Amino acid sequence: MKDYLLWEDKPAEKFCDAHYLGNGRLGMSVMGGAPLEEVYINDDTLWSGSEEFYLNPQHYDKFEEARRLSLEGKVKEANNIINNDMEGRWFEAYLPLASLHLTVGQANNRRNMPLKMVIEPQKDDISDYRRQLQLGTALETVSWVRDNIRYTREYFVSFPDNKAFIYCTAEREEGGAEGEKLLDFAFGLDSSLHYVNGTQDGEAYLTGIAPDHAEPNYTAVTPRFIYKAPEESDAIRFACCARVVSCDGRVFSDGARVYVNHAGYALIAVQAKTNYAGFRKERDRDAGKLLKQIRQDLDSLEAAYGSTVGAAAKSISYASIKNRHISDYQSLYNRLDLDLGRELSGNLPTTQRLAYCAEGVDDPSLAALLLQYSRYLTIAGSRPGTQALNLQGIWNDTPAPPWSSNYTNNINVEMNYWPCEALGLPECHLPMMDLLTELSESGKQTAEGYYHSRGWVTHHNADLWRSTEPSCEDASWSWWPFGGAWMCQHIWTHYEFTRDEAFLRKMYPVLREAAVFMLDFLVENKEGYLVTAPSLSPENKFITDGEDTVIELIDEVSRESRCSPNHPRISAVTIGSTMDMSILRELFSNVAQAADILKLEDDPVPAQAQEAMKKFPPLRTGRFGQLLEWYEDYEECTPGMSHTSHMYPVYPGELITETRTPELFEAARRSLERRLLHARKQGGWPGSWKICLMARFKNPLECGHLLKSTGEGLGAGMMTNVNQQIDAIFGLGAGIAEMLLQSHQGFIELLPAVPVDWADGHFRGMRARGGFEVSASWDRGKLRTGEIKALIGGPCCVKAKGLAGVSGPGVNVRAQDGMVSFTAEKGVSYVLGFDAEEIAGREYYI
Numbered sequence: 077m078k079d080y081l082l083w084e085d086k087p088a089e090k091f092c093d094a095h096y097l098g099n100g101r102l103g104m105s106v107m108g109g110a111p112l113e114e115v116y117i118n119d120d121t122l123w124s125g126s127e128e129f130y131l132n133p134q135h136y137d138k139f140e141e142a143r144r145l146s147l148e149g150k151v152k153e154a155n156n157i158i159n160n161d162m163e164g165r166w167f168e169a170y171l172p173l174a175s176l177h178l179t180v181g182q183a184n185n186r187r188n189m190p191l192k193m194v195i196e197p198q199k200d201d202i203s204d205y206r207r208q209l210q211l212g213t214a215l216e217t218v219s220w221v222r223d224n225i226r227y228t229r230e231y232f233v234s235f236p237d238n239k240a241f242i243y244c245t246a247e248r249e250e251g252g253a254e255g256e257k258l259l260d261f262a263f264g265l266d267s268s269l270h271y272v273n274g275t276q277d278g279e280a281y282l283t284g285i286a287p288d289h290a291e292p293n294y295t296a297v298t299p300r301f302i303y304k305a306p307e308e309s310d311a312i313r314f315a316c317c318a319r320v321v322s323c324d325g326r327v328f329s330d331g332a333r334v335y336v337n338h339a340g341y342a343l344i345a346v347q348a349k350t351n352y353a354g355f356r357k358e359r360d361r362d363a364g365k366l367l368k369q370i371r372q373d374l375d376s377l378e379a380a381y382g383s384t385v386g387a388a389a390k391s392i393s394y395a396s397i398k399n400r401h402i403s404d405y406q407s408l409y410n411r412l413d414l415d416l417g418r419e420l421s422g423n424l425p426t427t428q429r430l431a432y433c434a435e436g437v438d439d440p441s442l443a444a445l446l447l448q449y450s451r452y453l454t455i456a457g458s459r460p461g462t463q464a465l466n467l468q469g470i471w472n473d474t475p476a477p478p479w480s481s482n483y484t485n486n487i488n489v490e491m492n493y494w495p496c497e498a499l500g501l502p503e504c505h506l507p508m509m510d511l512l513t514e515l516s517e518s519g520k521q522t523a524e525g526y527y528h529s530r531g532w533v534t535h536h537n538a539d540l541w542r543s544t545e546p547s548c549e550d551a552s553w554s555w556w557p558f559g560g561a562w563m564c565q566h567i568w569t570h571y572e573f574t575r576d577e578a579f580l581r582k583m584y585p586v587l588r589e590a591a592v593f594m595l596d597f598l599v600e601n602k603e604g605y606l607v608t609a610p611s612l613s614p615e616n617k618f619i620t621d622g623e624d625t626v627i628e629l630i631d632e633v634s635r636e637s638r639c640s641p642n643h644p645r646i647s648a649v650t651i652g653s654t655m656d657m658s659i660l661r662e663l664f665s666n667v668a669q670a671a672d673i674l675k676l677e678d679d680p681v682p683a684q685a686q687e688a689m690k691k692f693p694p695l696r697t698g699r700f701g702q703l704l705e706w707y708e709d710y711e712e713c714t715p716g717m718s719h720t721s722h723m724y725p726v727y728p729g730e731l732i733t734e735t736r737t738p739e740l741f742e743a744a745r746r747s748l749e750r751r752l753l754h755a756r757k758q759g760g761w762p763g764s765w766k767i768c769l770m771a772r773f774k775n776p777l778e779c780g781h782l783l784k785s786t787g788e789g790l791g792a793g794m795m796t797n798v799n800q801q802i803d804a805i806f807g808l809g810a811g812i813a814e815m816l817l818q819s820h821q822g823f824i825e826l827l828p829a830v831p832v833d834w835a836d837g838h839f840r841g842m843r844a845r846g847g848f849e850v851s852a853s854w855d856r857g858k859l860r861t862g863e864i865k866a867l868i869g870g871p872c873c874v875k876a877k878g879l880a881g882v883s884g885p886g887v888n889v890r891a892q893d894g895m896v897s898f899t900a901e902k903g904v905s906y907v908l909g910f911d912a913e914e915i916a917g918r919e920y921y922i
Contacts, residue, residue, distance in 0.1 A: 077413045080445045082426045083208035084108070084792050091116075091473040092791025092800055093427070095209040095216050099235040100459025100507070102348060103470035105793075106231050108207035108218045111180040112195060113229070117173050117240070117316055120463035120470045121352035123540035124290035124301075125168035126310040129518075130545055131525045138162050139527065139610075146610045146651050147601055152620055154610050155649040158555045159642065164546035167539040169290040170481035172472050173348050174267045174282055174316040178242075180227055183260040183337050185330055197222070211445075211452045214405045215398075224249050225258050234401040235459060237377065240346040241401075243394055244336075257325055259339040264332060265316055268475045270303060275329035279319035279374075283363035286312040293476040300476060310359070315366035316348040319374050322392035343394050347373055355514045355542060408455050411500040414447055414816075416440035417836035427792045434788035438833045443783060443812050449794060450495045450809025453802065458493075458504045463540070464511040465492040468795065469802040478799040483511070483538040485559025486614040487719065491761055491803040493566055494728060494768070494810035497573040498817065500843050505570050509583060511538070512563050516586045518542040519560055523593050527557075531593030532586075534560040536614075552648035553615040557597070561659050564590050565728065568666040572845040575868045577673065584670055591667045591685050594660055598688060605693040607652030607707070613721045614655070617648045618710035652693055652707040654722035658731055664689050695725070695732070695740055702747040703732075703740060716754030718762035720769065723748060727768045730820045734774075745773050758782050759789030760796045764807025771814035771829040779815055780831035783808070817852075819844035823873035823895065826852050826862060827916040846870060848900070852908075857915040862908030869902030878914025882906050 087108040088094045094105040094116070103118035138161040145154040181194035205220040216231040230243040246259035264280045265273050271284030287301040288311045303309070318334075320327045325339025336342045347370045351359045381393045419441035421429045429442050457469040467488055468481045483489045489508070496505040519532030522544040527533065534544035536556045547554040567583045570576070598606045664685035671682040698709040705712070705722035723744050725731035732740045748769050752758070758766055763786035770778040786808060791797045794805040815829040816839060824844045830837075838853035838861075847868030853861045859878055866872065874882065874896050881890045884906035887898045900906060 077212070077410060078415045078444070079210065079212040080448050081208050081210045082445075082449065082792065083206060084425045084427060085205060087205075087207065088792060090791060090797070092793060092795040092797045094471075094473075094793045095207065096453065096456065096469065096471045096793050097209075097214065097216055097231055097233045097240070098456035098470050099233045099238065100457060100462035100470070102233055102238065102240055103457070104231065104233050104240045104346070105471045105473065106207070106216050106218065110202055110205060110218065110220045110227065111197065111222070113178040113180070113218075115176040115178070115231070115242070116471070116473045117176060117346060117348050118470050118472055119173050119314065119348045119350050121350045121540060122171045122173050122286060122312055122314055123168050124171060124287045124311070125539070125541060126288070126312075127356065127541050128543070129521055129525075130165045132162065132164060132545075135162050135526045135546075136528055142649070143599060143609045146649055147599070151647045151649050152644065155551050155647040158551035158610065158649060159549070162546060162555055163548045164535070164554070166292050166295070166548055167480065167482055167537045167543045168541060169292070169475065169477060170466050170468065170472055170540075171286055171290070171475050172268055173314050173350075174265050174271075176263060176265055176280075176318050176346065178261060178263040180244075180261045182262040182335070184335055185333065211448050212406070212409065213402050214409070214452065214456065215402075221249060224251070227259075232398065232401050233456070234397065234404070236400050236404045237397060238347075239373075239377065241397060242344040242346070243341065244344070245341045247340075257338045257340045259325065259342060260335075260337055261342070262333040262335050263318060263344065264334065265318055267316075269314075274331055275334050276331075278327040278329060278334055279317055279371075280334050281315070281317045281367060281370075283313070283315045283367050285309065285363065286314065287475075290475060290480065292480045293478060306361070310361075313351040313359075313361060313363035313366060314348065315363055315370055316346070317367065317370045317374065318344050318346045321345045321374065321378055322394060324391075343392060345374055345377060352540070355517070405455065408501060408504070409451065412448075412451065412839070412841035414444045414839045415837055416444045416834050418833075425792075430787040430790055433784050436784070438780070438831075440834045440837070442787070443834075446787070446794075446805065447499070447809045447812045450805050451499050451501060453794070453805060454496060454499075454501050454504045458507045460503050460506045462507050464489065464507040465802070467801050467803065471795075471802070478801070480539075484536065485534060485538060485563060486536055486553065486556055486721075487765070488761060488801065488803045489538075490562060490566065490728065491764065491807045491810070493806070495806055495813060497569055498813040498843055499809060500841050500849075502570060502574055502843075505566065508563070508566055509570070511542075512560070512567065512586055513583070514542045515544055515560055515563075516589055519544040520589070527593075527597070529593050529596040531589040531591070531596065532560060533557045533590075533593050550642065550648070552612060552617055555610075556612050556614055558656060558659055561590050561594060561663050564663055564666070565659075568662070568670070569728075571670075573843055573847065575847045575870075580670055581674055584674060584676070587663070587667050587670060588679070588681050591663055591681055594663065595681070595684055595688060598660075600691075601651060603693070604691070605652065606688055606691040607693060608656040608660070609651040610649045611651050611653040611656050611707070612648050613653040613705050613719075615648075615719055616705065616717050616721065617646050617713040618650075618706060619713050620645050620647050620710070646713050650706045650708065650710070654695060654703065654705055655724050657692055658695070658725040658729055661689060661692065661725075661731055662729055697740075697743040700746060700750060701743060702750055703743040705747070715750055716756070717751065718755075718760075720748065720751060720762070720765055723769055727765070727772045727814070733821050735821050741773075748773070752778070757788075758785045759804075760786070760798070761801065761803040761807050763789075764804050764811055767811030768807065768814055771811055772818070774829045776815065776829045776831040779811070779829050780833070783812075813842065817842050817844060817850055819846070819848075823875050824848060824850060824864070826850070826859060826874070826876035826879075827854065830916065832857070846872065848872060854916060858913070859910045859916050862910070863905055864900065864908065865905040866900035866902055869900055869904075871897070872900045872906075873897040874908065876908070876910070877916040878911040880909040880911050882908050
């Protein structure tokens with residue numbers, strides 16, 4: 077299995093350049109400083125605020141008025157009502173828990189010139205610096221040489237032991253005496269929140285409390301943070317402890333820091349906890365109890381791994397702890413292998429590889445690295461029983477993160493989970509299902525209070541408290557009651573790949589009640605269609621009265637920015653947007669199919685949903701032959717808009733495909749081409765989404781171009797270097813997967829959109845709908861081998877350029893027109909044969 081790594085030749089200066097480690101709950105972000113290191117510690121349940129429901133008492137009446145106006149075509153008037161009268165509130169922020177500060181060379185607290193020279197090194201004092209994250213083992217290593225001594229730190233976060241670990245060593249490069257103990261360092265903990273800290277008996281600790289409210293970083297409203305008196309506050313309490321659990325030197329504390337002297341090695345274990353007890357569960361306000369639990373937990377760790385305490389040292393089996401971590405991690409990571417051949421820049425730091433790629437150097441192995449890194453982050457950030465990945469995953473360095481590090485439901489949280497199924501990590505998808513289940517409970521109150529409706533609803537944002545009301549300010553994004561309906565697509569996707577009926581039965585009430593709300597939400601327009609009204613296409617706007625306004629506003633409206641002005645002739649509100657109606661088509665269809673699979677004949681909702689769909693307006697095309705984004709063929713305010721919401725039915729949806737709806741498929745392609753024509757660059761999550769779309773359109777050239785420009789906007793840790801978001805790398809992983817394998821049209825298709833430079837390669841362990849595991853290899857663009865393993869069993873159809881046939885136990889079928897169908901038995905593997913002269917996807921290159 078090919079291993080991949082991220083590496084840099086200097087410490088991180090910005091948080092987006094850190095390397096991120098985690099076990100789903102506990103996150104550790106390593107900056108890699110030498111000799112001064114700061115490691116950010118996160119817990120996935122540390123958020124500002126507490127449970128709260130805000131009811132805008134005028135919302136329902138204003139909603140009815142905005143609905144009437146939008147149906148009458150008075151879209152700007154409807155837009156103004158939403159802007160001015162239908163607001164909700166800002167939701168809470170995901171917060172950093174603690175920072176571990178570690179200073180190599182500090183042996184005590186004597187503030188003399190030798191210490192100043194240690195902590196303020198000159199330019200040439202440190203050499204041979206390297207920090208690297210090994211994806212195959214989820215181990216981060218930071219090393220450098222100073223004064224002929226090699227210092228090394230190894231970091232990981234263990235899922236089985238539920239802790240983070242840092243292993244420090246120091247060895248003389250040459251000429252040292254045997255048994256020399258050269259390691260001196262100090263460490264302590266602090267936090268950017270309200271906290272109390274200290275040290276004792278070889279450990280640093282802190283306890284603290286989160287703010288009762290945190291304002292978003294993009295509003296001018298102050299003060300930013302609100303803290304009630306602790307005895308009145310139900311805000312989250314937290315605690316953290318970093319303890320030396322193994323060392324062959326002297327360990328002592330002075331109340332401010334822990335010191336390690338004259339050691340060859342030292343192992344620090346880090347544990348953090350909050351008092352969050354679960355959705356709507358009562359919490360204990362005593363942070364001291366959390367610290368006591370952490371200490372007991374660390375005591376148990378020392379006992380479990382054979383710690384013995386001597387006069388001046390502790391001994392614990394670091395190898396056992398590390399091997400347990402690696403074994404658990406590799407049980408997930410090793411399911412999939414990918415090698416795309418040529419590695420043109422692998423000897424360069426990752427940030428340089430990304431930069432060179434953006435300048436035109438095509439390095440197929442970089443794409444393989446991006447795919448495997450998306451899997452690494454999925455495992456590190458989303459394990460069963462943990463919180464779902466938010467805008468920054470589980471990693472954050474600031475109490476005022478961009479966009480409050482919310483769950484943003486109009487693209488970002490969904491994109492975080494696009495790679496899970498195809499890339500062999502279905503259990504890592506489950507935290508999103510837990511999020512959905514809890515939102516469906518809190519969303520009932522919002523449906524009733526805001527819309528006088530049945531079912532459940534959630535809007536643009538969510539947080540730990542499962543807030544589901546509308547957000548604030550501009551209608552183009554704040555008021556969008558389709559977040560839950562979109563997220564419900566993930567329920568069906570998980571079922572499509574796993575065929576897990578027990579899961580589908582468990583999640584059916586969530587699907588059903590989302591459909592119930594939407595049945596109540598639909599309204600008949602003057603043409604007799606059932607439509608959504610008011611309606612948006614997140615986060616886009618249009619010009620209400622023609623091309624003259626475009627000229628008038630040319631200095632005010634960026635051709636790419638989604639933040640168009642609130643101008644009298646610009647609106648975000650209409651009826652029956654393509655995205656709305658497409659989400660509902662899939663939601664209603666999925667509910668009906670689920671009810672049929674589960675044999676729920678007495679449930680009236682699936683039949684009601686099917687009847688409603690008969691009255692939906694058809695998807696239509698506009699003046700450029702493009703797929704319409706809105707109900708009317710409006711002039712786009714920002715034709716280079718980053719969102720591609722109206723192409724949802726192409727990806728991640730499955731409504732528009734080349735085989736079932738070829739005319740709409742071509743119209744959607746033209747829509748995407750217009751977006752690209754009017755945009756200068758394609759960075760972040762918008763670029764990732766466009767790669768997924770171009771893969772569905774089977775355009776490998778544009779997929780390759782987009783891969784280059786998207787990577788340019790990523791830091792060394794693959795967060796975006798603007799707005800510190802992690803969704804782009806997940807979207808890249810999903811897009812590269814779509815380039816290699818697709819299964820959304822009722823058949824498995826191999827290499828549908830591989831760029832010409834991916835001439836040689838192989839993959840093993842990718843997943844396809846229907847419960848199949850797929851492997852393939854190719855060289856010089858020609859498929860050579862393929863294998864389909866049935867994880868469940870049932871009908872299987874495969875398509876590939878040059879496919880000659882399939883063979884296996886009881887199966888020997890010749891292909892017709894590059895396609896073969898057979899019935900697979902559970903647990904059985906089937907071998908694909910190929911015509912050696914056919915080049916995969918050749919017709920797409922010429």
